[in-house]
Amino acid sequence: ASSEDPAARPKVFDPPMLQRARRDVRVESDLREALDRGEIHPVLQPIVDLSTSRVCGFETLARWTHPVHGPIPPTHFIPLAERSGLIDETFAAVAGAALEGVSCMRRECGAAVDGDAGLFVSLNLSKRQLRDAGLPARVGAAVAEAGLHPHQVHLELTESDVADCREARVTMQRLRDAGFQLMLDDFGTGTSTLSGLHAYPVQWLKIDRSFTAEAARDRRVAVVADAIAELARKLGLRTVAEGLETPEEVSMFQAMGYDGGQGYLFAKPMRVAEASAWLKEQVGQAERPGLRVAA
Numbered sequence: 001a002s003s004e005d006p007a008a009r010p011k012v013f014d015p016p017m018l019q020r021a022r023r024d025v026r027v028e029s030d031l032r033e034a035l036d037r038g039e040i041h042p043v044l045q046p047i048v049d050l051s052t053s054r055v056c057g058f059e060t061l062a063r064w065t066h067p068v069h070g071p072i073p074p075t076h077f078i079p080l081a082e083r084s085g086l087i088d089e090t091f092a093a094v095a096g097a098a099l100e101g102v103s104c105m106r107r108e109c110g111a112a113v114d115g116d117a118g119l120f121v122s123l124n125l126s127k128r129q130l131r132d133a134g135l136p137a138r139v140g141a142a143v144a145e146a147g148l149h150p151h152q153v154h155l156e157l158t159e160s161d162v163a164d165c166r167e168a169r170v171t172m173q174r175l176r177d178a179g180f181q182l183m184l185d186d187f188g189t190g191t192s193t194l195s196g197l198h199a200y201p202v203q204w205l206k207i208d209r210s211f212t213a214e215a216a217r218d219r220r221v222a223v224v225a226d227a228i229a230e231l232a233r234k235l236g237l238r239t240v241a242e243g244l245e246t247p248e249e250v251s252m253f254q255a256m257g258y259d260g261g262q263g264y265l266f267a268k269p270m271r272v273a274e275a276s277a278w279l280k281e282q283v284g285q286a287e288r289p290g291l292r293v294a295a
């Protein structure tokens with residue numbers, strides 16, 4: 001009998017666990033090959049300035065389309081990359097193409113994206129990367145190679161990835177000293193604390209998608225979202241609401257004074273070339289120089 005035959009296995013193993021372990025091992029070696037074959041790539045989702053309705057940046061999200069298993073979500077393969085020591089290569093594959101893409105968009109769209117804030121590119125960092133003292137130099141080199149400046153790059157991190165870790169704090173401070181914009185991601189989820197707003201050297205706060213959707217349905221959630229915006233404003237932090245799917249949600253977060261908005265209503269994450277074409281269309285539609293997105 002082959003090793004795949006369930007009858008050939010001792011029954012003492014928990015079959016789902018064993019299957020998961022086998023699948024993980026397979027996918028882990030596949031991740032190595034996927035990186036070599038260039039199957040890991042970025043998609044870009046626009047972030048809109050809610051006070052002007054102009055595009056102000058793009059968030060980079062990692063994608064892996066497996067030839068056999070199909071799309072594998074980043075929530076699955078990022079932890080896998082961390083466990084298997086492939087996080088730096090995964091980050092490089094995603095960040096390199098995204099930085100290059102946005103740098104190219106800035107050149108092609110010229111004055112339209114050259115305002116005060118310009119067009120930024122946002123990258124997600126994971127737990128392991130934040131504990132790595134070599135990270136600031138590597139990210140700095142990738143940014144310079146794409147012809148961008150650190151102040152044009154946002155780095156997103158979650159509180160749970162940096163809480164109770166001195167190395168992570170040191171890395172964050174060094175990234176900030178190098179000129180990067182730091183953003184606390186997924187704020188409002190289980191692991192967020194109010195003290196996180198002043199304890200970390202971040203300039204931006206992104207309120208979690210689950211929170212955004214709830215605020216439109218539950219007044220109490222909206223009250224908290226409003227209080228977070230006010231608190232952030234008083235602390236000098238800028239805010240982004242993620243997961244905006246309806247015009248009502250956009251108006252709501254706009255009225256609360258959130259600086260930026262991101263969500264399927266504006267656009268889903270797109271391949272770099274597609275995002276670039278989308279941006280040009282926005283520039284073309286603007287009645288005056290600048291980028292406008294109808295909410």
Ligand code: C2E
Pocket residue numbers: 045060061062063073074075078091094124125126156185186209242243244245262263264265269
């Ligand atoms: P995140 O950083 O909070 O990213 C936002 C997630 O919300 C993305 O899911 C995005 O596709 C999704 N989203 C955006 N707008 C909407 C909307 O209007 N409705 C709904 N339902 N969803 C929306 P995605 O791409 O599956 O990524 C999930 C998470 O995986 C990310 O959450 C981030 O934590 C992680 N991730 C993705 N790419 C990377 C990466 O390159 N590096 C690291 N370290 N983590 C990554």
Ligand code: MG
Pocket residue numbers: 059124156185
């Ligand atoms: Mg993010």
Ligand code: MG
Pocket residue numbers: 185186206208209242
């Ligand atoms: Mg988020």
Ligand code: MG
Pocket residue numbers: 186209
């Ligand atoms: Mg999230």
